Each structure stands twice: as structure tokens, then as C-alpha cells.
Amino acid sequence: MANNSVYRTNIVGGREVGVAVTVDMDKNDIHQTNSLFWDTKGNEVLGATALPLYGAFVSEEKCQLFGDVTGKKLLEIGCGSGESLRYQGERNAGELWGMDLSPNQIEKTKQLLAAHGLSANLVCAPMEEQCGIPEFYFDFVYSVYAIGWTTDLEGTFRRIASYLKKDGSFIFSWSHPIHKCVVAENDKLVFKKNYFDESWYSVSLGDSTLSLSDRKLSTYVNALSKAGFVIEQMIEESDDDIIQSWNADNEFANKARMLPVTFVIKARKL
Numbered sequence: 001m002a003n004n005s006v007y008r009t010n011i012v013g014g015r016e017v018g019v020a021v022t023v024d025m026d027k028n029d030i031h032q033t034n035s036l037f038w039d040t041k042g043n044e045v046l047g048a049t050a051l052p053l054y055g056a057f058v059s060e061e062k063c064q065l066f067g068d069v070t071g072k073k074l075l076e077i078g079c080g081s082g083e084s085l086r087y088q089g090e091r092n093a094g095e096l097w098g099m100d101l102s103p104n105q106i107e108k109t110k111q112l113l114a115a116h117g118l119s120a121n122l123v124c125a126p127m128e129e130q131c132g133i134p135e136f137y138f139d140f141v142y143s144v145y146a147i148g149w150t151t152d153l154e155g156t157f158r159r160i161a162s163y164l165k166k167d168g169s170f171i172f173s174w175s176h177p178i179h180k181c182v183v184a185e186n187d188k189l190v191f192k193k194n195y196f197d198e199s200w201y202s203v204s205l206g207d208s209t210l211s212l213s214d215r216k217l218s219t220y221v222n223a224l225s226k227a228g229f230v231i232e233q234m235i236e237e238s239d240d241d242i243i244q245s246w247n248a249d250n251e252f253a254n255k256a257r258m259l260p261v262t263f264v265i266k267a268r269k270l
Contacts, residue, residue: 023211025200027151030211031101031126034149037210038102043081049145050083054173055262056252057238065171065233065266069093072139075163077127078146082109089118096120099127128152128159135162143172153215157227164269170229171266176236179261180214184251189258220265229267236260
């Protein structure tokens with residue numbers, strides 16, 4: 001993957017990453033890099049974010065974005081190790097589907113669901129590509145900390161819209177772009193990255209490498225609009241009850257008191 005050797009501070013997960021190399025956006029290279037990351041060290045390095053949590057300090061139990069899913073058809077984009085699908089299955093969802101870029105993650109999902117007496121239709125493919133998922137079929141499509149991995153946001157949102165029934169809901173979460181720009185230093189919050197910089201970058205975490213782009217909030221909103229969605233709800237606030245459960249001196253929790261670290265959007269297909 002070509003790069004222009006521009007080094008910058010960035011944030012992956014809840015911590016500052018000191019060396020992030022700006023790279024050219026090549027879809028195939030990025031898919032290969034990120035698939036290998038999640039096939040090997042992804043869960044170990046970044047952990048797994050899954051419902052009922054949408055990410056740091058935001059929960060479905062408080063937000064109630066899904067409501068009653070009994071009998072509903074649900075598709076998860078970036079199903080990871082299957083914990084969110086298990087959560088929905090145990091809430092009596094009628095039909096479960098999941099897709100993920102990583103064959104290893106798909107296998108983990110199969111094993112987890114089987115261990116809990118559940119099953120899902122699972123597809124191993126990039127979220128940007130046509131992969132046999134039925135159209136005009138689902139009541140909900142959702143993604144928990146996965147949608148930001150796409151190499152084509154507008155194309156992915158158009159494809160997700162095609163999966164949904166009319167008036168179906170798309171719910172997704174990701175790291176808030178302001179969080180990705182600000183670090184804690186000497187009891188202060190300091191901007192370390194240009195909010196408007198959406199270039200792709202590569203980060204090495206131990207012996208693993210991943211590639212991402214930090215998109216502006218308006219980029220997500222405008223892409224949803226172009227794909228035929230109307231936003232019904234957006235959540236930026238951290239749940240104070242969850243923050244209080246963390247250690248009082250935890251820098252990440254203290255940061256969440258000052259600015260949003262996770263955002264969640266619920267949109268309806270027109």
C-alpha cells in the first residue's frame with residue numbers, strides 16, 4: 001500500500017496512537033489489511049464492541065432504539081464474533097443475518113450462536129459489495145462499531161437501503177469524530193488532529209496493522225440523505241451511569257464527561 005510518509009497523532013479505540021501513516025486509498029489493499037487484522041489480532045487488540053453497548057458509554061438498554069424485535073428480520077453489518085446477534089436472538093428476533101469481512105469472525109459467530117441454541121444466515125464479504133443478501137427484506141439493518149471500516153460510505157449506505165423494507169430502520173454506531181481528534185494531556189483536552197482530515201491512514205498496533213479513515217459527522221449525515229434515509233434520532237451523550245462505573249481517575253471516562261466519544265444514528269428508509 002503506497003504512502004506519503006506523513007506521520008500524525010491519531011486515536012484508535014480509547015487510546016492515542018502516536019504513529020499513523022497517511023496512505024493512498026486502495027480498496028483491495030485496505031480490505032486485505034483489515035481482514036487479516038480481524039482474522040488474527042483484532043479482538044485481542046481492540047476488543048469487541050457489542051450490544052447492548054453501542055460503544056463506550058452508550059447502551060441500547062437506555063436508548064431503546066430497537067424497541068421490541070419479536071418476529072423481526074435483522075441484518076448486522078460487521079457481525080464480529082456474534083455477540084450482538086446473540087443479544088438480538090435472545091430478544092426473540094424472528095430471523096438473524098450477519099455479514100463480516102473476516103472468515104475468522106464468521107466462524108466465531110457460528111460457534112457462539114450454536115452454543116446458545118441460535119442460528120443465523122452468515123455471509124463473509126466486504127460490506128460494500130453485492131453478496132446475495134436479499135433486498136427489500138429486513139425490518140432492521142444495524143452495525144455496532146463496524147460501519148466506519150467501509151471504503152465506500154455512500155455506496156454502503158445505498159446497499160443497506162436496498163436491503164431494508166420501506167420504513168425499515170438502519171441503526172449504527174461509530175467513534176465520534178471529535179473524540180478521534182482530541183487527546184488528554186496534563187489534565188487538559190488538546191486537539192491533535194484536523195477534524196476535516198478524512199484521508200486514509202495505516203496504524204501498527206504491536207505486530208498487527210489496520211487501515212481507517214476518520215470521517216466528519218456531516219459526511220455520515222449527507223451520505224444517509226443521498227441513500228434515501230431520514231434521520232430519526234442521533235445520540236452523542238455519554239451515559240453518566242456507565243461513566244460512574246469506571247474508575248474515577250480513568251482518562252477515557254473523564255474525557256467522555258467533556259465531549260462525545262461515541263455517536264449512534266437511527267435512520268428510516270423512505
